[in-house]
Amino acid sequence: MRILCVGGGPAGLYFALLMKKLDPGHEVVVYERNRPDDTFGWGVVLSDSTLDSLKAADRESYDAIQRNFYHWDDIEVHFKGRVIRSGGHGFAGIARKRLLLILQERARELGVHLAFQYEVEDVVTLAEEWNADLVVAADGVNSRIRSQYAHAFQPEIEWGKCRYVWLGTHKPFKAFTFAFEQTQWGWFTAHAYPFDHQTSTFIVETPEEVWKAAGMDRMEKEESIAFCERLFARHLDGHALMSNAAHLRGSAQWLRFPWLHCKSWVHRLDVKGRPVPLVLMGDAAHTVHFSVGSGTKLAMEDAIGLVKAFAKYGDQDERAVVAALKAYEADRKVELLRLRNAARNSADWFENVKRYAYLEPEQFAYTLLTRSQRLFHEELRQRDSNYIKRFEIWFARQCGLGDQPVPPMFTPFQLRSIRLKNRVVVSPMAMYSAIDGTPNDFHLVHLGARALGGAALVFTEMTAVSREGRISPGCAGMYKRDHVDAWKRIVEFVHQHTDAKIALQLGHSGPKGSTRVGWEGYHKPLPDGNWPVIAPSPIPWSPENQVPRAMTREDMDRVKADFVRATQWAIECGFDWLELHCGHGYLLSAFISPLTNRRTDEYGGSLENRMRFPLEVFRAMREVWPAHLPMSVRISAHDWAPGGITPDDAVEIARLFKEAGADLIDVSSGQTTLMARPVYGRLYQTPFADRIRHEVGIATMAVGSIYEADHVNSIIASGRADLCAIARPHLANPHWTLLEAAKLGYTKVGWPKQYLDGKEQLERLMARAQAAQEGERAIIEELERIMARAAQDRAEVEASS
DSSP states (O other): OOOEOOOSHHHHHHHHHHHHHHHHTTTEEOOSOTTTTOOSSOEEEEEEEHHHHHHHHHEEEEEEEHTEEEEEOEEEEETTTTTEEEEOEEEEEEEEEHHHHHHHHHHHHHHHHHEESSSOOOHHHHHHHHHHEEEEEEOOOOOHHHHHHHHOOOOEEOOOSEEEEEEEESSOOHHHHHHEEESSSOEEEEEEEEEESOOOEEEOOOOOHHHHTTTTGSSOOOHHHHHHHHHHHHHHOOOOEOOTTTTTTTGGGGGOOOEEEESSSSEEEETTTTTEEEEOOOGTBBBBGEEEEEEEHHHHHHHHHHHHHHHHOOOSSSHHHHHHHHHHHHHHHHHHHHHHHHHHHHHHHHHHHHHHHTSOOHHHHHHHHHTTTSOOOHHHHHHHHHHHHHHHHHHHTTOOOOOSSOGGSSEEEETTTTTESSSSEEOOOOOOOOBBTTTHHHHHHHHHHHHTTTEEEEEEEEEEGGGOOOTTTTBBOSSSSHHHHHHHHHHHHHHOOOSOEEEEEEOOOOGGGGOGGGGGTTTOOOOOOOOOEEEEESOOOSSHHHHHOOOOOHHHHHHHHHHHHHHHHHHTTTTTEEEEEOTTTHHHHHHHHHHOOOOSSSSSSHHHHHTHHHHHHHHHHHHHHHSSSSEEEEEESSSSSSSSOHHHHHHHHHHHHHHHHHHHEEEEOOOOOOOOOOOOTTTTTTTHHHIIIIIIIIEEESSSOOOHHHHHHHHHHHHTTTTEOOOHHHHHTTHHHHHHHHHHHHOOOOOOOHHHHHHHHHHHHHHHHHHHHHHHHHHHHHHHHHHHHHHHHHHHHHOOO
């Protein structure tokens, strides 16, 4: 196969040499617009997993790269005059220029043709000259080829909110250093890391509005570099900052990050009537923010992925090539999605440093380390147990627990007069098992078991305030006197037999009412016996569901009175906590979302108007609910649909509820429209809770794909939320909290006295399993140390000879 690569960066070079290695019969050429030793970057950082991939792909180039790596372990966070250090992170850096020269040398050794200072004006003509069977576009984020065939690749670029500049310095940083400096205009951040014994990369980043306010958009290059030297003087120790972007003038060296996404990575060129596949690679296809790893890492992994695809499917005919390219694109897009989600979280953190600047240095550093939601509490413990011990002691002190390290999820939380023993909540979950709204023995056992299981707070399912406010005929209610005694029985069990608290969530189904129970087809209309439904506007939940009647003022008064009556009965029942459901497309949520509220009166239009009725209901409930007891609100912080509620709106929604007297926002998202397209993933809704907590200054509860103690510890420790609501794991195991405590080796958690024998056995079994795992890990680490020493000895011998 004759292969034409356009772009001689790490992606193009590495793919070229790997394909030549796969089959020496391949004819491979790489065209690069710059000279062999030109580079506009400084250092490249590669992760351990990437290094393992490079080692498996081509040992010769890996060994050369390894000999030139500068290794270090620590991260330092410099904030408010403090330095917080965390170790065990295992970084390896190399000068970008040195990496390119190594790859060039290895490519030549394998027989790849390299052509430098060649600007590819017409890829079709070049493909014709070369009689190419495959064209690889690895020509970077400003890819001319991608632009030329934009109709096929359908690229989209979204620009980041910060300005940043890539600089270098001869200050030999000993750790991956994050330094934060506050100015009269706002916060500036430095990302600094070494890549050899005498040079470090030094990136300066700040939100664009801060950059402009400081006048940096009007500064010459030398002037802005001098500004950064003064600002970060305490970290540079007299060393200068350097730029290698001689081709850029003035403020042009300050970049905005381009979030590049291409719908397709593969296209077919017409080369004189002959179809020739064209494939994108590296920054030509995608970008991921530099704060979670280098584009070089992704580019080289792309190259490995494409070569693996050819190794699997072959390249002997058109069908095999098409299969290989299809597999490459599918596999790499899955990995890219994972990294982009993490990168979005990370970039958002740096774009909003001011959001977290009020935190103490200990928590500020922790939230920085865990910002991407890829690195969690226990992995930090494995990397540096002393760091986590110091942090847990600090966090425990903030919770009034003294100087003993405590996993953050097992610290108490106080809201008004209610003190929760830990941060775990059993989320509201519909059981569809009530009779005309009346909870029964199933609800007693269901809620009672979970209250015995170690969680601090147990929620009822969304409980309807009227018969027509139910979702389904099986939904629980608080709309007739019979319900009071039934709920009171459950509340009394929880209070008498457990140390958990119990909360009532009240709601009204609105346009999503009169539907089947969950296991018969969630949100499908009843086959018979449907009742009329109401909503702010006559917009049905789905084409199958009935069109709701638009509410009148009389309807609003009646519904509000229903909520007040249910609240008064909740007091009689003895509930500790009350929550108003204003999410998931139910009645009050339907008022808030512009997708379901098309009213033209004072209850429609602007967000302020759409919030008017939900706030009326909340205030009426708060007036009768005891002042010493907490009241929360569940919201959908994102409709995940064009024209719907956004996270920006959610901040304002939370602020309005706080002003009305809410103590906590229970932050969910979606389920408001069938058009929703959520981006699912681990802890995918937590960033919404994080933002509301810090920007509004109100306690939050995180929900959604939280299923391990490690998740809870990380969320609570970082201050992204105050409580974590766990749903499905509690369906599978009512004693989820107690089991997770045993897994952590945390024995100071209370069990029901009837179950204490089980506690001792579980803790012994978990401790034994943990010891075996640690022993296996120690053996692996020792083998890795031996291999590293052997590689270093071999390198020293080669250097001396």
